[in-house]
Each structure stands twice: as C-alpha cells, then as structure tokens.
Amino acid sequence: MQNRPLSNRISTGWIPLGAAGAAVVLWGCLPALRLMIGDQPPFLTATIALVAAAVMETLRSWVVVLRHPELDTGHRPLSFGRGLGLALGLIGAIGFYFIGLDRAPAAQVTLITYVWPLMFVMASEVLDTGRLRALAICGGAVAFLGSAVLILGTGSGAVTADRVMGYAAGLLSGLSWVVYSLMLKRGGQLGPDAWPRIFTLAAVGAGLCHFALEPVALTFDPRGFAVAAAIGLGPYGIAFIAWAYGVAKGPSRTVGTMAYGVPVVATALLASIGATELTWKLLLGATLVMGGIVIASRNDEFGMRLLSLIPRRLRRTAP
Known part of the structure; x- marks a missing residue:
C-alpha cells in the first residue's frame, strides 16, 4: 500500500486535532473570564463578544484572501439558510451558557453543558449509520447519571428553581453546540469570507435578544466591555474557527x-482562583460525565473486549 505524503498525513491528522485542542483550552478559560465581568447581562456580553469576533474575522479574511487568493475558491458558497442556522447555533451556545453561569455554580454548569460531545457523537452515528451502538447508549447513561449527581450534589446550596434554570440553560447551550457542529460537518468547509457574515448575523441576533429579554444597560462598564471583547477574540473568535x-x-x-x-x-x-470547591460530589459527577463520553466514543473492538469479560454462560442468556 502506498503511503501518503507526510504533509497530507499532517493536514488530515494532527493539524485538525491540534486546532480542536486549542479551541478546548480557550473554551476552558470562559467561566473564569465570565467571573471578571460582574453583573453585565448575558446577551449583552454575547453581543459584544460576537461583534469583536466579527471584526477580527473580517480583518483576518481580508489578509488571507490577499495573501492566498486561491483559498477563496473551491468552497461551497454560504447560503442564507446555513448562515442563519450557524448564527442561531452561536447565539444559543453563547447566550444560554452565560445565562447558566449567572444562575448556577460555574463548574457544574460547564460540566452539564459539555455533555454535548456525547450527544454529537450519538447524533453523528445515527446520521452516518442509521443505528446507535450499545456502547454509545451505555456511555450516555453513565454521563447523564453524572449530570444528575452534579445537579443534586451542589454543595452547601439547595437545589433552587434559579439553579435548575441555570442547569437547563447549560443543557440548551450544549444542544446548540450539537446543532452547530452537525451543520459544520454536513455542509462542507466554509470559505474565509463566510465567518464575518456568520458572526455579524449572530451579533445582531444576540443584540435583539438583549433588547427583548434583558434590562437594557444604560451605563458603560469598561472592564466588562473589555473582557467581553477578549472573549470574542479568543474563546468565541479564534476558538470557533x-x-x-x-x-x-x-x-x-x-x-x-x-x-x-x-x-x-x-x-x-x-479551583486555582478559589471560585469553586473541589468536593467529592463534584469530582464524582465530573468523572461520570467524562467517563461516559469516553465509553461512548470507543469503537466496537473495545466493546467486544468488555463483552469478553462476561462469562460465556451469561452471554448466552443475554438479550
């Protein structure tokens, strides 16, 4: 079998994984950055972040096209429907996440939100193969058990209606992530000129949500504005791309x-800045959530190894 050139192996292997890894690190900084903003309304924060991302992507796309004109061709044109769908996905992913962080403990909300990779894997399997593996179902059960531990074991505070709304917002943020990622995967790679339009549409939508759903901010908070803009440039700019x-x-x-x-x-x-306490319930819930996602992502060979641990006599009676 002829080996592929090293450059092809890198571009189709390590570079995409490295890009996704960089996004993961930037997103991990979000709860700590959100704490620096204070009482700024969630959708106002999302609007500022998306405007900053739109400006950055406009400048970046100009530079890319000027230096590499060939990159502006060969991509599927961004239709209005797909652009609107991706923009709505961004609004949901960002806005609901900030609402969750405002209403419930940040660590728990983040863990509940990031059950979405499991939902993404399961949805991708159903769309690709028309079925769902037993390991995916098992992993889903473990992950959602972990979510229940996180919701019920919130530490010193009771499970209030406000916290439940925060956890629900975190889950809605995760569902928005699933829709957004599936649309990216199914629609082909976007050209450099597509991202400014997507971020601009999302910024307009988030701004409308702010005016319609939140008390309109009448004072200017330089610190909140600067941190929100930094979120737009990093976690919701570079990371999204x-x-x-x-x-x-x-x-x-x-x-x-x-x-x-x-x-x-x-x-x-x-934990490093003292914003959350590493209780055993938090660690148990986190372990179950992440363990469930790992189980669901494993291949069928891994599942056969697990099955081999069951005595053959019991396997015969299994449904």
Missing part, C-alpha cells in the same frame, strides 16, 4: 470527544 476546521477535517468521533477536556480545564482554573 479552530473548532470548525477540526470538525470539518478531523474524525468526528475523536474531535467530538476532545471537547470533554473543557470541563477539566475550566474546573482547574476555577
């Missing part, structure tokens, strides 16, 4: 499961 490249070019199962590293990074940062 890197993730899009990883999803489009890398293996769905591997790239999807990399995202379970976000809660690890986020929880470590929150």
